[in-house]
Structures are given as C-alpha cells and as structure tokens.
C-alpha cells in the first residue's frame with residue numbers, strides 16, 4: 001500500500017484510483033462494505049483525513065478515536081487497499097466548500113475514477129455536501145459514485161458510536177462483532193516505573209493518549225509484536241488503567257506477555273482486547289496483587305485457548 005499525505009502534484013501512477021472516502025475510525029464492517037463498493041473498479045484507494053475532522057474542530061473534547069492513523073493504515077492494508085490518501089485536515093481542507101473539494105482534490109488532484117461513500121457521509125465547509133450532492137458533482141465531472149446503505153447486524157446499526165459504547169461497557173466481544181476483527185490498541189512500548197519485573201510480571205507499557213478509552217480493568221489479550229527479532233503473535237493479560245495500587249493517574253495499557261522473555265522497549269505492539277476480566281483494584285499489599293495477577297493469567301489463558 002502506498003500512502004500519500006497530500007493531493008497536489010501526485011505522480012501520474014497515483015491518479016485514477018477507485019476510492020472509498022470517509023474517516024473510517026475503527027474500519028468496522030460498515031466501512032468495509034463501503035470499501036468493497038470501490039473494489040474492482042480500478043486500483044483500490046481510500047481517501048481519509050488526519051486529524052479526524054472532529055478532532056480538528058473540537059480539540060478539547062474527550063478523546064473518541066478507536067484507532068490512531070497508523071493502526072487505521074495497518075487495517076486498510078489488510079483489506080488490500082493499494083493507495084491510501086491520508087489528507088491533512090487542517091486550515092485549507094477544513095474551510096473548503098464541497099464543490100471546490102470535489103473539483104480541486106478529487107478531480108484535479110487525485111483524478112478519481114470512482115468514489116464510494118457511506119449513506120451518511122458529509123463533506124465540505126459546514127458539512128454542506130452529502131452523498132447525493134457528491135453523485136451529482138461526479139456526473140458533472142465524469143466519475144461514478146456509489147452510496148453504501150448503512151449496515152445492520154441483528155437489527156442494530158453498525159457504527160463507530162455503537163462500538164465505542166460496547167468497549168466503554170467492557171463488551172469487547174460485541175465490539176469485535178461490529179468491527180469484523182478484535183479491537184486493537186497499537187503503539188510503541190515505553191518505559192514505566194520498573195515495578196513489573198520486581199513483581200514477577202514485567203509489563204510492556206503503551207500510551208493510550210488521544211484514544212477512546214475502553215472500560216478500565218484487566219483483559220485477556222492477543223499481542224502482536226510488530227517489530228524486532230521477536231516479532232510474532234503471543235497471548236497475555238493486560239491492565240488498562242491508572243494503577244490504583246500505586247497512586248498513578250495517567251491511564252495506560254500494561255501487557256504481561258505469556259511465555260515471553262526479551263526487551264520490547266521501542267518496539268511496536270498491537271494489543272487486541274479479547275475478554276474483560278475485572279475492574280482494577282487496590283489490594284492490601286503486593287502479595288494480594290500478585291496472587292490476583294496469577295489468577296488473572298490463569299483465566300486469560302483459559303479464555304484465549306477457547307477464543
């Protein structure tokens with residue numbers, strides 16, 4: 001997959017794609033149905049925005065994103081997207097009128113052959129452009145537009161909002177059913193307080209800054225180590241939270257990987273939430289915490305063996 005972060009001066013080889021357009025936060029089954037509509041009509045592309053327009057317009061609102069740009073890219077690559085147009089949603093794009101966006105970005109810049117969008121897609125200044133307007137503009141400019149109906153599972157609309165709610169309520173399985181894959185938190189392993197190894201449970205720590213928070217607590221997880229000599233897939237138990245035992249307060253994700261030894265600092269990890277085990281707790285001393293962690297690991301191994 002080739003990634004482009006601008007729309008002007010693209011090489012001729014980047015133009016002429018059949019693109020799916022949207023924010024694709026989560027890349028859930030509804031998003032995948034939009035991408036499928038763009039498939040087979042030319043080189044498959046995705047047009048998306050970074051930062052997310054809602055982050056641009058409301059920078060102080062609580063984090064809502066299910067994934068960062070890097071994780072979204074990984075997921076799109078798995079869907080055989082050949083060209084990712086991750087357009088900077090800053091001053092210029094945010095103020096562009098809908099018809100100007102189509103003319104300057106989609107036609108002059110990307111030279112799109114085809115555009116697929118979800119039925120609720122809005123674009124352009126003041127969100128004045130909708131799917132129907134895009135279809136009309138496409139006819140005028142000579143590209144086709146297909147509009148994906150909103151996807152439902154068991155009568156419920158698949159949406160990033162419904163997935164956020166499932167995760168916030170500690171229902172990662174329900175989130176996965178709408179995503180079509182497990183919810184993952186991806187990032188680089190950072191240094192912590194070095195307590196983990198003393199407890200017998202070294203944990204690879206990751207920041208969750210800027211991300212929507214699933215329910216805090218302990219999870220059974222699948223772990224992909226994405227870089228380094230020990231790259232591969234593992235099982236583990238992770239704590240998402242603020243570590244009430246130690247009075248820390250910035251939430252992060254700490255993952256103990258089963259049957260693993262090695263140095264993961266600076267390596268990229270993708271941690272998939274499989275099952276919610278329990279809330280974080282404050283114990284009467286470290287022995288009680290360690291006993292609970294041993295039990296968590298037993299339960300996590302059991303869940304993961306059956307997953």
Ligand SMILES: Cc1cc2nc3c(=O)[nH]c(=O)nc-3n(C[C@H](O)[C@H](O)[C@H](O)COP(=O)(O)O)c2cc1C
Pocket residue numbers: 191192193194195196197201202203204205218237238239242243244245246254255256279280281282293296297
């Ligand atoms: C399976 C598991 C369960 C945990 N449960 C709790 C908990 O209930 N309360 C808590 O304060 N911390 C909990 N933690 C977090 C540990 O306190 C944390 O991993 C330890 O402090 C190591 O921190 P460090 O990586 O900064 O060295 C848990 C960690 C794991 C891996």
Ligand SMILES: Nc1ncnc2c1ncn2[C@@H]1O[C@H](COP(=O)(O)OP(=O)(O)O)[C@@H](O)[C@H]1O
Pocket residue numbers: 189190191192193194195196197198201202203204205255256257258259260261262263264265
């Ligand atoms: N089984 C394991 N699971 C997670 N991390 C491990 C494991 N074995 C070794 N490590 C390494 O140990 C580090 C975590 O040890 P820890 O004492 O918790 O330090 P920190 O506080 O910096 O996270 C990880 O970042 C990784 O480099």
